[in-house]
Amino acid sequence: MVELDSLRRLSARAGSDPLLVQAAGGNTSLKSDGVMWIKASGTWLKDALTRDIFVAVDHAALMQALARNDPACETCTDFVRTDLNASGLRPSIETTVHALMPQRVVVHVHCVNTIAWAVRSDAAERLSERLAGFTWAFIPYARPGLPLAGAIAERLRPGVDVLVLGNHGLVVAADTVAAAEVLLDRVVQAVERPVRAASPADRDALAKLCAGTPYRPAADDSTHALATDALALRRGRDKVFYPDHVVFLGVGVATSLASRAPLVALPGVGVVIRDDAKPAIEPMGRCLADVMRRVKEEDPLVALTASDIDRLVNWDAEKYRQTLKP
Ligand SMILES: [Zn+2]
Numbered sequence: 001m002v003e004l005d006s007l008r009r010l011s012a013r014a015g016s017d018p019l020l021v022q023a024a025g026g027n028t029s030l031k032s033d034g035v036m037w038i039k040a041s042g043t044w045l046k047d048a049l050t051r052d053i054f055v056a057v058d059h060a061a062l063m064q065a066l067a068r069n070d071p072a073c074e075t076c077t078d079f080v081r082t083d084l085n086a087s088g089l090r091p092s093i094e095t096t097v098h099a100l101m102p103q104r105v106v107v108h109v110h111c112v113n114t115i116a117w118a119v120r121s122d123a124a125e126r127l128s129e130r131l132a133g134f135t136w137a138f139i140p141y142a143r144p145g146l147p148l149a150g151a152i153a154e155r156l157r158p159g160v161d162v163l164v165l166g167n168h169g170l171v172v173a174a175d176t177v178a179a180a181e182v183l184l185d186r187v188v189q190a191v192e193r194p195v196r197a198a199s200p201a202d203r204d205a206l207a208k209l210c211a212g213t214p215y216r217p218a219a220d221d222s223t224h225a226l227a228t229d230a231l232a233l234r235r236g237r238d239k240v241f242y243p244d245h246v247v248f249l250g251v252g253v254a255t256s257l258a259s260r261a262p263l264v265a266l267p268g269v270g271v272v273i274r275d276d277a278k279p280a281i282e283p284m285g286r287c288l289a290d291v292m293r294r295v296k297e298e299d300p301l302v303a304l305t306a307s308d309i310d311r312l313v314n315w316d317a318e319k320y321r322q323t324l325k326p
Contacts, residue, residue, distance in 0.1 A: 004030055004037055006177035007105065008048040014184070015045025018222070020109040022287040023280035025244050026169070029098035029106045030177070031059055035081055038098055040089035055091045056084035062099045066149055074145045075316070093315075096149035103161060103173035105180040110244060112287060113191045114170040116294035119241045121302040127164055130190050136162035141304070143311045144168075144243065162187055167242050167304060193294035198225035198232075201270030213257055215264065215272040218282050225289040226253065227265035232292035236265070239303035241291070246309050248284040 011028045015021045027039035028048075036059040039045060043053035057079040065073050072078040076095040092098075098106040117123050117130070124138040137160050142151040152163065161183060163171040172187055174180040201224035206217040218224055226232055236253040240246040254261030262277035263285045273282050295301065304312075 003177060010177055010181050011045045011048035014109055015048060018283060018286060019112045019290060021045050022110060022283040025110040027092040027094055027108050031104045034059055036099060038091050038095050040087060041092050052087045055089050056081040057091050057095060059099060066096060066099065073149060094144050097152060097171060100149060100152050100156060101173040104175045105177050106171060106173045107180050107184055108169060108171045110169040111188055112290040113188060113193050113294060114164060115242055115291045116193045117191055118164055118166050118168060119301050121300045123166060134162045135159045139163055139165050141166040141168060145315065196229065196293045198293060199228040201228060206270045206272060210272055214275045215257060218271040218273050220286055222289060223282055223286040224270040225293055226285050227267055227269055227271045229293055231297055232289050233265055233267055235292050236288050240309055241303055243312055244284055245288055246312060248280055251309060
């Protein structure tokens with residue numbers, strides 16, 4: 001399908017921009033002839049042109065189930081069109097977000113600039129200034145799956161084509177892939193935040209610290225900012241601000257090799273990654289640094305609560321996503 005090919009191109013583009021998507025985060029969809037093609041759980045948008053990352057679900061059946069708050073909407077596996085599902089993959093854990101938007105094309109990204117606003121307690125108010133001129137809605141944080149679907153359904157008004165998900169990310173929707181791409185770029189530009197410069201990593205010190213250990217220095221200079229930007233490290237150590245942060249990095253960024261954590265931020269020196277860490281780990285560490293370098297000391301931030309974290313890490317659909325490789 002030509003349109004799905006266009007969506008693959010947009011998906012690969014968004015998926016290759018670390019300021020929009022990190023690892024398997026973010027997802028895209030297209031509704032056509034009663035079917036919604038949605039990114040599969042655990043797959044990476046950046047791979048959209050080289051492997052089959054889309055799963056077909058029955059949109060009408062899913063919408064009916066959502067209307068009755070059916071627990072099957074937690075994973076959406078019951079709505080897969082098995083006759084079209086050659087990959088055998090499961091739909092994204094965020095499929096319901098896409099189903100609820102009436103537009104044909106939906107793009108959900110973990111846009112760093114958006115998250116830098118969405119982690120603030122005054123996000124809705126501050127974004128009203130930035131997003132004046134857009135038809136948008138702010139959705140307070142809710143766990144993906146049924147709780148997030150409920151929060152969106154409550155606040156969706158006719159014409160809304162931009163959602164900012166509190167402590168989470170951005171959704172844009174349009175009736176064509178081209179229009180969705182234009183809208184995505186416009187919103188991302190509107191929410192752009194100044195980024196604080198970070199000191200470079202101390203590469204010599206990192207090499208010495210890693211010698212004889214299962215750790216190696218992070219590949220990307222921007223990842224090291226998690227260790228060299230004092231505010232980023234403090235915020236990352238103390239609290240959890242969005243779902244993929246806790247799912248991939250755990251509660252509180254580790255700061256000692258003795259922790260054996262997959263990612264360790266050595267304060268003032270740089271970030272190291274354990275040899276057997278999943279490929280998602282470094283992009284997630286970089287994302288945390290990228291978000292926090294767009295936050296100031298005095299910004300009023302709101303973190304996920306202990307029960308938010310518990311509901312996330314003990315959610316079966318998320319556990320499944322974590323078993324997928326990479
Ligand atoms: Zn998301």
